[in-house]
Amino acid sequence: MGGLPGxxxxxxxxxxxxxxxxxxxxxxxxxxxxxxHRPRVRRVRGDLAPDLVDERQ
Structure with missing residues (x-):
């Protein structure tokens, strides 16, 4: 769940x-x-694999 109240x-x-x-x-x-405000995509990182990314950064 999420969103604004109401x-x-x-x-x-x-x-x-x-x-x-x-x-x-x-x-x-x-x-x-x-x-x-909504995050915006800056660029695709073809040099990285999802399993190599630390989600806390």
């Missing part, structure tokens, strides 16, 4: 990671568990 629930569909991308965000840390 709004319809946000659907969640887990997927198998197959591609690594860099993203740009408007703030360094999450605010209340989310970014203020």
């Amino acid at each position: 709004a319809d629930p946000v659907r969640y569909l887990p997927v198998k990671p197959e591609v690594v991308v860099e993203i740009d965000v408007d703030q360094e840390r999450l605010e209340f568990g989310r970014y203020r």
Whole structure:
């Protein structure tokens, strides 16, 4: 579940990671568990495999 209070629930569909991308965000840390604005894809990282990426970075 997620979304804004009073709004319809946000659907969640887990997927198998197959591609690594860099993203740009408007703030360094999450605010209340989310970014203020939607992250944007910067570029595809064909030189990295999903199993080599640390999700905490």
